[in-house]
Amino acid sequence: MNPTDKPNLPDLRVSYDQGELDEHSAPADPLALFTIWINDALAHKLPEPNAMSLATNGLDGTPTVRTVLLKGIDERGFHFYTNYESRKGQEIEANPRAAMVFYWSHQERQVCIAGNVTKLSREESAAYFQTRPRASRLAAWASLQSRPVESRAILERRWKEFDGAFAEGKVPMPDHWGGYVLSPVRMEFWQGRPGRFHDRFGYAKQLDAGWRLERLCP
16 A cells, blocks of 8 residues: 555444443442453553543533543543643643543453543652652753753753753652542443444442443434
């Protein structure tokens, strides 16, 4: 195929037959089902099973989305880390509602999550920051994330400057960097099934802090 040829997308077909979802065995708490699914992805050694698409509300009203990495999950929700002054950081500051999507193609599974975003404590963020490789910690200082830069050489020079500045000790966490937790109010689980007749479950947070589960048409 010539790389400039128009791709024949309409004829792409996949038969989904890896699993199913059943109302009678589904956990009452969607975080429990998510934990089962991501542990299954880890057990199958899928590439970056914690990669997720994170959607935020642009300052001009246009949604923006990018791939980030999930770095923690607990009863509060889903944890990720970034530069607070980046585009997504500014958008979260202006409108602390966001959505995320996980897609594990080998398991033919997708999870869509929407909720409210708050910052993790500085102590919790700093503890995670020190587990990162030194090069990644230096990058958090060197990169003015989302801002224009004239060349790669400028980025590399900034990285080397900070490498020299912190040569005698550990790299501290910058004030502009830290973690967020997305606390879900809605979660949707999709399991591929043959004939595009998929299983699709929706969980909605209730006022009593419980969850309502309902099957959705695929």
